[in-house]
Amino acid sequence: MHARYRHNDMEHLRWLLEKHRSARRKLIVTDAVFSMDGDAARLLELAELKREYGAMLMVDEAHSGGLYGSYGEGLCHVLGVHRDVDVHIGTFSKAFGVYGAYVSGSQTLIRWLTNKARTLIYSTALPPHVIAGILRALELVQAEHEGRKRLAAASVRFRSALVNVGFRTESGDSPIVPLIAGDNAAALRFSEALDVAGIAAVAIRPPTVPAGTARIRFSLSAAHTDDELTDAAARICEIGRTLGVTAGE
Numbered sequence: 001m002h003a004r005y006r007h008n009d010m011e012h013l014r015w016l017l018e019k020h021r022s023a024r025r026k027l028i029v030t031d032a033v034f035s036m037d038g039d040a041a042r043l044l045e046l047a048e049l050k051r052e053y054g055a056m057l058m059v060d061e062a063h064s065g066g067l068y069g070s071y072g073e074g075l076c077h078v079l080g081v082h083r084d085v086d087v088h089i090g091t092f093s094k095a096f097g098v099y100g101a102y103v104s105g106s107q108t109l110i111r112w113l114t115n116k117a118r119t120l121i122y123s124t125a126l127p128p129h130v131i132a133g134i135l136r137a138l139e140l141v142q143a144e145h146e147g148r149k150r151l152a153a154a155s156v157r158f159r160s161a162l163v164n165v166g167f168r169t170e171s172g173d174s175p176i177v178p179l180i181a182g183d184n185a186a187a188l189r190f191s192e193a194l195d196v197a198g199i200a201a202v203a204i205r206p207p208t209v210p211a212g213t214a215r216i217r218f219s220l221s222a223a224h225t226d227d228e229l230t231d232a233a234a235r236i237c238e239i240g241r242t243l244g245v246t247a248g249e
């Protein structure tokens, strides 16, 4: 069976672990940076809980791999919890700009997956040219020290620009910046108006996010210049005002 804990709610997770204390195996699963909110998981507390309850920990670094750490090792590494992570997964389709994904863990885990994971066993392996692309991307991303710093700083500034004019968003330095629009129609109208203004940002609606929190999800890139982001923030504010999507809605 699986039980779902509330978003980043450690008390709720603890309560569930307590409730299922006698379960033979327990696996705590989390994103490192959440895909729809752009906030970071409470990895230190998750590592403590896993130890306390004899659970395993699985972390998806899809949105943090390549971005955090001197060489883009990811958030687990930066926070020093990588040794607590039993199943470490990530994708090469985001910061690495290629395709494919990885799982890393103990030899026993990898042997088990190789023999039991049907999605792996019954699908074609990545073609060699994709693997070559991944290997090259790993080299490039590791060396992108400046890009990482620039992107984190730009993400903080972009958030501030939105919050200063009264939008609701999550704090942090991840390049995923959600802007809560409220209902689905408002989010769609917003996204369409942004598109006309030359800003590509999709509307994310339930069930991908909780009801009543439809949002625009901006994804920043190290290739965006400061001027582009300042200009985009100004346009977003203007469009938001015109459509009546602003402070705390």
Ligand SMILES: Cc1ncc(COP(=O)(O)O)c(C=O)c1O
Pocket: 031, 035, 060, 062, 063, 091, 092, 093, 094, 099, 100, 101
């Ligand atoms: C948290 C998370 N994990 C995994 C994936 C899947 O990545 P891919 O599309 O490369 O399979 C996504 C995709 O958006 C994601 O948000």
